[in-house]
Amino acid sequence: MAITKTSLSQKAKWQSSAFVIxxxxxxxxxxxxxxxSHIMFGDPIRFLKGLITPSIIFPMIGGLFLITPFGYLLGxxxxxxxxxLFQHFFARKLAQIPLMRCIIYGAMLGLMLSPFILILSILTPSPIFTFSYLQFILILPTTLICTIIEWKRIQKKGKSTEALTPTLLRIIKNSLTKAEFFSSIKSSATDQSMLQNNSLN
Incomplete structure (x- = not known):
């Protein structure tokens, strides 16, 4: 199977996506x-003290880095x-929408996985708890954050393109002016040579 420029660009697009990264x-x-969460809500003072205690916070950070590769493998x-799904339904709409509509699109994107999560949750001992956790605590916040990241990147890219447009127009105008100038010189030189030939004849 031949590798085309389109397939390479699509591959690079999902590899550089906020959802994948x-x-x-x-x-x-x-x-x-x-x-x-049981410590956060059950004993918040103890949790806050743990955040400023080096013997507790550093092992927590180290544990997070240790489980992150497994998170990428599973996620x-x-x-x-x-x-x-984002690329098919929402990517082209993000360039000219406000933040609130971007959040709505992110929520819709997260809810698109509800049927699959529901099927998976039915197979567990606690379907309601599993579905609620996966859908509203794990998937939905993640899709919202990633959609906002993509929206910010597209907005920034659009602003940089708008900033470059006057410069590009100026360059094109200057190049056209130079081309017209050299064309006029060439045509005048041709006319002079024709006049000289006519005078000699």
């Missing part, structure tokens, strides 16, 4: 935080699926 990490971070396939 940041999605699994955000999901891993959410899971790590929810594992400590890369859902991240690619969400990226493909």
């Amino acid at each position: 940041w999605g699994p990490f955000i999901g891993t971070l959410i899971i790590a935080i929810t594992f400590h 890369i396939i859902p991240a690619i699926i969400i990226q493909l």
Whole structure:
């Protein structure tokens, strides 16, 4: 199978997507935080003290880095699926929409996986808890954050393109002016040579 420029650009597009780069990490971070939720809500003073205690916070950070590769292994396939859905339904609309509509699109994107999450949750001992956790605590916040990252990147790219447009127009105008100048010189030289030939004849 031949590798075309289109296939290479599509491959580079999903590889550089926020859903693929940041999605699994955000999901891993959410899971790590929810594992400590019983301390956060049960004994918040103890949790806050742990955040400023080096003997507690550094092992927590080290544990996060240790489980991050496993998070990418488990989350890369859902991240690619969400990226493909985003690219098909919402990517072209992000250039000219406000932040609130971007958030709505991110929520819609997260809810698109609901049927698959529901099927997966039915196979577990606690379907309602599993579905609620996966859909509203893990998937939905991750898709919202990644959609906002993509929106910011597209907005920034659009602003840089708008800033470059006057410069490009100026360059094109100057090049056209120079081309017209040299063309006029060439035509005048041709006319002079024709006049000289006519005078000699």
